[in-house]
Amino acid sequence: MKIRVEQEEFAEAVAWAARTLPSRPTTPVLTGVRLSGDGDAIQLAAFDLEVSAKADVPAVIDEPGTAVVNGRLLAEIAKALPAQPVELGLEGNRVSVRCGRSTFGLPTMAVEDYPALPELPPHAGQVSASDFAAAVAQVAIAASRDDTLPVLTGIRVELTATSMRMAATDRYRLAVRDIPWQPAAGGEHFALVKARQLHELGRSLGHADAVQIALGEGDDGRIGFGLGDRELVTRLLAGDFPRYEQLLPSESHTVATVATAALTEAAKRVKLVAAERTTPIRLQFSDGEVLLRAGAYDDANASESLECEMSGDPIEIAFNPDYLLDGLTAVGTDQTTLSFTTANKPAVLSPAGDDTSYQYLLMPVRLSN
Amino acid sequence: MTRAQLHRPQVPQPVGADDRGCPILHVDMDAFYASVSLLEHPDLVGQPVIVGGAAGRGVVLSATYEARALGVHSAMPMSRARRLAPHAHVVAPDFRRYSEASAGVMALFSSLTPLVEPLSLDEAFLDVRGAQRRLGSPRAIARLIRDRVHDEQGITCSVGVAATKFVAKLASTLSKPDGLLVVPPDRVVEFLHPLPVSALWGVGDKTAEQLTRLGLRTVGDIAATPPRTLARVLGDATGRQLADLAWGRDPRRVVSTATDRSIGAEETFASDVDDAAVVTRELLRLSEKVAARMRARGYVGRTVSLKVRFADFTTLTRSRTLADPTDVAREVYAAARRLYDGLHLQRARVRLVGVRMSGLRDEETAPRQLLLDEEGPGWRDAEQAVDRLAARFGAHIVRPARLLDPPDG
Secondary structure: OEEEEEHHHHHHHHHHHHOOOOOOOOOHHHHEEEEEEEOOEEEEEEEOOOEEEEEEEEOEEEEOEEEEEEHHHHHHHHHHOOOOEEEEEEEOOEEEEEEOOEEEEEEEEOHHHOOOOOOOOOEEEEEEHHHHHHHHHHHHOOOOOOOOOHHHHEEEEEEOOOEEEEEEEOOOEEEEEEEEOEEOOOOOEEEEEEHHHHHHHHOOOOOOOEEEEEEEOOOOOEEEEEEOOEEEEEEOOOOOOOOOHHHOOOOOOEEEEEEHHHHHHHHHHHHHHOOOOOOOEEEEEEOOEEEEEEEOOOOOEEEEEEEOEEEEOOEEEEEOHHHHHHHHHHHOOOEEEEEEOOOOOOEEEEEOOOOOOEEEEEOOEEOOO | OOOHHHHOOOOOOOOOOOOOOOOEEEEEEOOHHHHHHHHHOHHHOOOOEEEEOOOOOOEEEEEOHHHHOOOOOOOOEHHHHHHHOOOOEEEOOOHHHHHHHHHHHHHHHHHHOOOEEEEEOOEEEEEOHHHHHHHOOHHHHHHHHHHHHHHHHOOOEEEEEEOOHHHHHHHHHHHOOOOEEEOOHHHHHHHHOOOEHHHOOOOOHHHHHHHHHOOOOEHHHHHOOOHHHHHHHHOHHHHHHHHHHHOOOOOOOOOOOOOOOEEEEEEEEEEEEOOHHHHHHHHHHHHHHHHHHHHHHOEEEEEEEEEEEEOOOOEEEEEEEEEEEEOOHHHHHHHHHHHHHHOOOOOOOEEEEEEEEEOOEEOOOOOEEOOOOOOOOOHHHHHHHHHHHHHHHOOOOOOOHHHOOOOOO
């Protein structure tokens, strides 16, 4: 093996692949990154038996070859190297890394012990990378972090003729986002993907313009994401995602539009007096004004009011402040529309105006008297 | 009018025959320290006796009603008391005996209802809502308390029975000594309105003076004053509170949180167990027991703790805080089970297991995060139905299938 690559591209690719390295590997070889040089590129691969990541870097291959070395160490070295060409070689049972006047030797692990990476499933279509990243961030926030109900740690992905829908819920809130989708062939497809994995992917799309999606349904279903020279394949979550469509309210009795930043700031201030993380914050909408309150009559308390555009009945409703703030962050537009039916029914946060592509349903906290 | 003057009732006592809807009892020992001290000095019964620092300094801790008739009351400087009652006997306090008597009285209360809120050594609020099936009406329970306190401690007490804490406390004060007064909900206004303003909670000398200046002398006067006017004079909080109290409105519940920080149950196996199925079955049984006790006391809790003691007496405890407080056995068990599975025991010999809930709060007043898919009856409703069946037919009338005894043969 004798390979030359540019330091910056190499370091980025190693770092990207190394994100997939398992934190608690079941066998030592899984701490490794597999380097394979062939043709005009070197491929870096990492696998934790659930998610596999591959990244290709253009390279000059003087002598093709394959080796497995400790992934985290390689990532740290690659990042620390000067911005000069990097030479990789195999010397006995060591991989040598030379750059400028630095030389590193890394012990290799047995290539034949490294598990076979799953095949990329059939191509299903593509979405814009920026849409995808934004949508994942908006939806993943509502997914559960509690493994008690594994299906709720997932994001439901629905692929139809023109749109890709993502939905997640932890039973307290539900986030649904639609983005444009270019299918490769007809038919509808559904998948349940771990929110944590999608979230990681959404934050590391790099320079890709589009995300290619590959989907293999069935018992051993997998979903693949292609980003040009990078590719990620992960196992689908098993189980039935809740029938969430019926939760989306068909009517509302109160609709208010507020400046997102102002409401966010006010909520953060008022929540300071909350005794616990889950102590509710109350919102009272009336006469073109929303009054935020938290705390107790006989304990520390706070209130703040701000203007809002409002139609319909006055309402007082209470929320877990963190869930409210999550929703305001996720909506992401200057103005947020909040729609309500009653104080014990879900509220809907969405971008102001006619944009219906994002909905954040938030279940209130019931107050007693 | 001072608090001491309240001892003599000024209104015709509403003799409440109807004690439905008055589950709150205020029980107050009569001249507690003095009465307990007299048990040691039977020769002084019927005479003016003052309990307090004997050295001529300090304050009066308590006095018998004979001494009170001369104007002596608790917290009065000793020197003044002696001038008022020069022939009274002065007895030094014996705090060990007071705490013993107090512990006995409080234990009696706790045996009647879990909802006991002690206010001091010698008085407490009781909510007997859940005890009526077993012990009879609130009035009957009040009589029972008075008899048993007398029999067991040799002292008398007075009990006020009403729908609210505020009225119950007034009723006990007005029935003193050795009295019982029931104020049914429909007699509250007629009971309260003739009383002086100082009868209201939160009205001390200063506030009473302010009110008198406004021409408000009785509770009825306050009830007839617009709350806004009261708020202007006394401030928002006090104004609103007085307006509520004057109409007998007092939403405060009897809370026994001071005594209940956690509720738990544990079981020592007859012989050490290494079968995980037997241990988890016991965890289910204990979870059922703990959750039923929480529901009976009106609590929800957020933290589930598991305790495992092994054959060699080493003990592990693990706890997990839930996203939402619960009183549902199924959820308690799920958390306890996860904690147990997380120990990864390999046929370890287990001597004892325990399940405990902490982070308790009042179910009725705790805000509750609602669920999106919360519709129709859930496990909580099922378990409450079981509670009702258990109350009628006995504790084990309905059990999870896993806890049924295996059929013979």
